[in-house]
Structure formats: C-alpha cells, structure tokens
Amino acid sequence: MDANLLKGTLDLILLSILERGEKYGGQIIGEVQLETGGYFSFKEGTLYPALHRLEKQKLVTAEFRQLPRGGSPVRFYQLTDAGGTALEQKRSELARFNAAVRTLVGGEV
Amino acid sequence: MNLLEKYLNDATRGLWGKRKKAVSLELRGAIEDKQHRYRVAGLGEREALERAIADLGNARAMRSSFFRLHSAPLLGQLGTLVLASSAAVLVLWPSSSAQVAATQAKPYQVDCVALTKQSAYEQRTPAERRLIESLALKQNANLDARAAAELCDASLKTYDYLKLSDLESEWRKMGASLRTLPKGPGVQFDGTSIEVPVASEMVVKGEPYIGLYQLGLLLNRSYLPLKLEGWVNPRIYVGGRSFQLGTPETPVSAVSVYTALFNGAQMNGPVFQELKTSLFLYDQAVAPGNVPQELFDKGTPLARLKVNAKNDALVVFVYVGDEKFRFFNLLRTQNGHVNAFISAQDARAFPPAATWDQLKTGKLERPQWLLLDLSKTTDWRKPKYEIIPPSSIKVE
Numbered sequence: 001m002d003a004n005l006l007k008g009t010l011d012l013i014l015l016s017i018l019e020r021g022e023k024y025g026g027q028i029i030g031e032v033q034l035e036t037g038g039y040f041s042f043k044e045g046t047l048y049p050a051l052h053r054l055e056k057q058k059l060v061t062a063e064f065r066q067l068p069r070g071g072s073p074v075r076f077y078q079l080t081d082a083g084g085t086a087l088e089q090k091r092s093e094l095a096r097f098n099a100a101v102r103t104l105v106g107g108e109v
Numbered sequence: 110m111n112l113l114e115k116y117l118n119d120a121t122r123g124l125w126g127k128r129k130k131a132v133s134l135e136l137r138g139a140i141e142d143k144q145h146r147y148r149v150a151g152l153g154e155r156e157a158l159e160r161a162i163a164d165l166g167n168a169r170a171m172r173s174s175f176f177r178l179h180s181a182p183l184l185g186q187l188g189t190l191v192l193a194s195s196a197a198v199l200v201l202w203p204s205s206s207a208q209v210a211a212t213q214a215k216p217y218q219v220d221c222v223a224l225t226k227q228s229a230y231e232q233r234t235p236a237e238r239r240l241i242e243s244l245a246l247k248q249n250a251n252l253d254a255r256a257a258a259e260l261c262d263a264s265l266k267t268y269d270y271l272k273l274s275d276l277e278s279e280w281r282k283m284g285a286s287l288r289t290l291p292k293g294p295g296v297q298f299d300g301t302s303i304e305v306p307v308a309s310e311m312v313v314k315g316e317p318y319i320g321l322y323q324l325g326l327l328l329n330r331s332y333l334p335l336k337l338e339g340w341v342n343p344r345i346y347v348g349g350r351s352f353q354l355g356t357p358e359t360p361v362s363a364v365s366v367y368t369a370l371f372n373g374a375q376m377n378g379p380v381f382q383e384l385k386t387s388l389f390l391y392d393q394a395v396a397p398g399n400v401p402q403e404l405f406d407k408g409t410p411l412a413r414l415k416v417n418a419k420n421d422a423l424v425v426f427v428y429v430g431d432e433k434f435r436f437f438n439l440l441r442t443q444n445g446h447v448n449a450f451i452s453a454q455d456a457r458a459f460p461p462a463a464t465w466d467q468l469k470t471g472k473l474e475r476p477q478w479l480l481l482d483l484s485k486t487t488d489w490r491k492p493k494y495e496i497i498p499p500s501s502i503k504v505e
Binding site: 020021024025026034043044045046048049052053056064067068069071072073074075 | 132134135136137138139141142143145146164165166167170171174175178179326372389430436
C-alpha cells in the first residue's frame with residue numbers, strides 16, 4: 001500500500017483502537033498489526049507524537065500506570081467523550097469519501 | 110551517559126519542566142517495554158536495548174515532533190493540519206518493509222514449572238545446565254543447584270522464530286500453493302483462496318524468519334480445521350494435511366504455538382468471546398517463561414496448583430486484578446499440577462472464581478482468577494473450554 005494514501009487515517013485508526021478500551025503504546029501497535037494482518041504497521045516515532053496531539057485536542061486522556069512486569073510505568077490512553085464524537089465524524093467522512101470514490105471509479109472501495 | 114539516557118536526552122531536547130519529564134518517562138517506559146519483549150525473544154540486554162531504541166526511530170525526528178507539538182503552541186494547535194503537513198514524520202507502511210534487522214533466534218525460556226525426568230537434565234550442555242540451575246534456584250531456593258535443576262522441565266528450551274524457507278518447503282510438501290504477494294510471501298491452503306501475507310521479522314545470515322504469532326495468524330486465516338499433536342516440535346494438522354515445527358537443535362514448544370493462536374485476532378468460539386470481547390484481553394496471552402522471570406526477580410514465589418484435570422492438558426490461567434492488570438497464560442498440566450502466575454500468598458487468600466461473572470469483579474485489592482480446561486478441543490480454531498471448579502483446585 002502506498003503510504004501517501006494512508007496519510008490522515010492515523011487519527012481514525014488510533015481513535016478506533018482506543019474505542020475498545022484503554023491501551024498503552026505497545027498494545028496499540030500490536031493490535032493494529034494483528035487486526036490488519038500486518039497491513040498497517042506504526043513506528044513509535046509516529047505513534048507517540050500523534051497520541052500527544054490527540055491528547056492536546058482533548059480527544060484522549062492519558063495516565064501513567066505500572067505494568068505487572070515492573071520497570072518504568074507506561075502511559076495508558078483512553079478515549080474521551082469528545083474523542084468518541086470525533087471518531088464518529090471521521091467514520092462518516094470516510095464513508096462519504098469511499099462512496100464518492102466508488103461513484104467515480106466503480107467497484108468496491 | 111548510557112545509551113538510553115542519551116536517546117531520551119536527544120528526543121526531549123527543547124522541552125522544559127514537567128512536560129520534558131513526562132515525555133521522557135513515557136519514552137523510557139516504551140523503550141523498556143520493547144526491550145523486555147526482545148529480552149524474552151532471546152536477545153542480550155544491550156542488544157535488546159539497541160533494538161528497542163532503533164524501533165522508536167530517529168531521536169531528532171521525535172524531538173522535532175514533540176517540540177512542534179508542545180513548545181510551539183500555534184503550530185501545535187493546528188491539529189490535523191500539522192499531521193497532514195508532516196509527512197516526513199508519519200511513518201505508515203506495509204509490513205513487507207521489515208522493521209527488525211538481523212538477529213538470532215535464540216531460546217527464550219527455561220521453564221521450571223513441572224517435574225521431569227532426571228535424564229533430560231543429564232542431556233544438557235554444561236552452559237545450559239548452569240542456566241537452568243540459576244533459574245531453578247530462584248524458584249527452589251531451599252534446594253541445591255542440581256536438585257533444583259532436576260525439577261525443571263528440560264524439554265521447554267524453545268525457539269520462537271521460524272525460518273521462512275523451511276516453512277515454505279513444508280507448505281509445498283502439504284500441497285499448499287505459495288506465491289509472492291506485494292506485501293510479502295503468501296500462502297494458500299487447499300485452494301481455499303486464502304492469501305496471507307507473511308512478513309519476515311528478522312533476517313539471520315540472509316535467511317528471513319517469522320515470529321510464531323504470524324504463523325498463528327496465518328493458521329487462523331486458513332479457515333480449515335486445526336489440530337496440534339505433541340508438546341515439543343508439534344505436528345500441525347491443517348485441513349487434514351500436516352507439517353512439523355522445530356528441529357532437535359531448535360525445538361519449538363507447542364505451548365508457544367497455542368499462545369500464538371490465542372493472540373490471533375480471527376479466532377472463534379466462546380472462550381474468545383469471554384477473553385477478548387468481555388475482558389478485553391486481546392494481546393495478553395503471555396508465554397510461560399515470560400512473566401515468571403519478572404516475578405523471580407522480585408523474589409515472589411509462584412503458586413503451585415494441584416488441578417483435577419486430565420494430565421498433559423492445556424489449561425488457561427486468567428487473572429483479573431483491575432482494568433489494567435489482567436492477563437491470561439496458557440499452561441500445560443504435568444503430574445496433575447500447573448504453576449500459575451499468581452503468588453502463592455494471593456492464591457491462598459483469594460480462591461479461584463467459579464464463573465466469568467465472578468472473574469469480572471476482580472479488583473486490585475481482591476484479584477479474581479480461574480482456570481479453564483481446554484482438553485475437549487478438537488479444532489483449535491474453535492477451542493472448547495470448561496471452567497475448572499474451585500473445588501478441583503488446590504493451592505500447594
């Protein structure tokens with residue numbers, strides 16, 4: 001897949017993953033890879049600034065928690081109500097976009 | 110200054126005060142998490158750290174993103190516009206661009222879970238004996254090294270990464286067609302037109318390897334009945350055909366394969382509804398050997414449970430402390446026992462749950478746990494389970 005085609009879908013992906021419950025970075029990356037059969041793969045260098053941006057937009061909140069294995073805490077991210085609303089909007093936008101492209105190019109998009 | 114501190118310094122330069130401290134702590138946690146995973150996969154401490162840091166990416170690029178976000182308010186407030194304009198920072202790619210470079214597939218686990226034959230210990234090399242003894246002593250500190258080692262299950266020195274060319278060769282033998290997909294090598298089983306991209310995760314001496322979890326994903330996607338036979342170097346039956354994993358020199362543990370299957374996203378059956386939909390345990394199946402090592406380091410003795418279940422059965426230990434601290438492990442019963450990843454003290458204080466609903470009430474101050482017996486499973490794509498009643502579990 002062309003990486004350029006994916007620009008802008010990062011928020012949708014992150015918000016969708018967090019809709020299911022709190023996650024920390026490593027879990028988010030693992031889940032995206034698993035659920036898409038490895039089709040999407042994030043690098044942490046992309047993930048953390050993106051999560052901070054969503055936090056700044058108040059779409060997610062975060063707090064440090066200790067993992068069972070000990071060591072330094074990791075930061076768990078959680079969707080806010082505003083994040084849930086934004087997710088629905090982004091889903092609608094995607095559906096409209098897909099419908100428009102389908103109209104133009106035909107077939108399944 | 111060590112490697113980690115240098116990276117954190119570089120990545121957070123330009124940030125100040127609490128923000129700098131928080132970003133640094135988050136990156137430290139992320140690096141340690143990755144490092145831990147690489148350690149579990151068999152890398153040495155230094156190599157695991159280097160790999161973890163490499164995964165996080167260029168410190169300057171990270172610094173630039175954080176700086177733009179936290180120290181340049183106007184730019185930061187542009188939100189999605191920043192994302193759209195910072196394509197250089199956005200790294201989204203198909204998995205064929207392998208992220209992990211060359212590494213050895215090394216044994217990651219010496220599991221001192223169950224009694225085993227003395228002869229297995231005798232067959233070990235001196236270096237392996239020393240490793241087993243050092244691990245065993247942490248769990249059986251009241252014994253001498255040799256006696257402690259003999260309590261270890263010496264059959265569980267296993268490997269977690271598979272050579273792709275060997276797998277392809279085995280798949281060809283069983284009639285699965287192979288073709289190169291744009292996203293990596295793909296496999297079709299029995300003409301069912303299931304194409305599964307398999308991304309090589311590491312390359313050792315020019316040979317690509319894939320992790321067991323990718324095999325789990327692939328097997329789940331084949332939509333064909335799935336069976337495993339044997340505990341070491343298991344034979345895997347897919348739709349009536351079979352191939353074997355592992356070699357005598359690089360053995361593969363069936364428990365690790367089951368764990369990979371349980372971490373697959375496409376599994377069906379009620380046990381997955383409970384674990385994943387109800388408890389949100391998507392990637393919490395921890396292979397035996399991972400968690401105990403951490404507990405050993407803290408000197409926490411694990412609970413040894415006498416279980417009234419079929420011998421050599423696969424059981425699942427599910428632990429719910431609170432919303433954050435919950436996980437499950439796959440364990441093999443041996444001589445009527447399993448070592449669960451709960452302290453003996455907690456296991457005695459908090460008896461096992463009898464139902465899923467009871468399990469869900471787990472709190473940090475009052476954890477809930479239970480054991481599932483999977484021995485009635487005939488197709489691992491749809492595992493059958495029974496909750497082992499508390500009356501059939503005794504903490505020893």
